[in-house]
Amino acid sequence: MTTTRRDFLVTGAASVCLAAAAAPTLAAVSTPRTRRLRIAHLTDIHLQPELEAARGFAACLAHVQTRPAVIDGDVADSSPPDLIITGGDTIMDAFEADMARTKLQWELWRKVKADHCGMEMHSVVGNHDVWGWARGKAGTTGTEPLYGKRWVCDEFGRELPYTSFDRGGWHLVLLDSVFPNEQSYIGRLDDAQWDWLERDLAAVDPATPVIIFSHIPILSATPLAVAGPTSPEVGSIQIPGGRIHVDGDRFQKLFTRQRNIKACASGHMHLVEQLDYQGVRYLCNGAVSAGWWKGLNRGTDFGYAVVDLFDDGTVERRYIPYGWTAAT
């Protein structure tokens, strides 16, 4: 590992203290952090037969698996990711789509994955992955065996839309942000998932750092950045509950109790953001589809995030454009 300027400064400071301090202190201070896990976070793929989206997603997967990612400040580190996590909105849309259109999109997902992905992959559920909740538009009744999240859970090979696992000395949690609201949705966990999450985290060793992936951001400034114009008389900004988790306060209380939760990574907004708040790093990680395959989204390129997790509980993220341009 190359010595960075930061490491040099830390080591230098420790050297100054050498006369007054015992040798174990020097070792403790000067030990550089070690990367334990590198994740490629591919969110908001919105796979569809149109706009050459399948070719674009294949190009993204090729980039992840073959192009070196450089990250961590001034240290060049080109090792490939250990695994891929997809961040939701896997397919263009099942929420308002009929069965035939939804089937077509999932078949395309399976084909591109089989043909172009040789890496371990875990997937988060996004609002567009849920089938037929907009019953008026989708023509669903709510009684179909694959209605709602059943279809996407089957595609992801899971019984439930949320899960967790351990890897590289970290605990990874994949949440389901999508909560029904009339024939639409808002961002929050249902009671069963809250029970599961609190039990899941309570079972984690407090020395083990945790990263949470959700489709909708748990905390983000991006909804403010895209807030529509408000009349001066109103004097406030309204943020729709579909843009950000409405149970954010419950998450903050949980994070105050469980200090080993180090980062939350999301998608949904198709924007890139890093926000550090009370010891937790919140990352909104752009979109593979940028502006739904038609071009950039408010300047955000077609891309994916490389998320590095270190043994000291720190997290670094780099957003990587994979060189795609919209079909003309």
Ligand SMILES: [Fe+2]
């Ligand atoms: Fe999306």
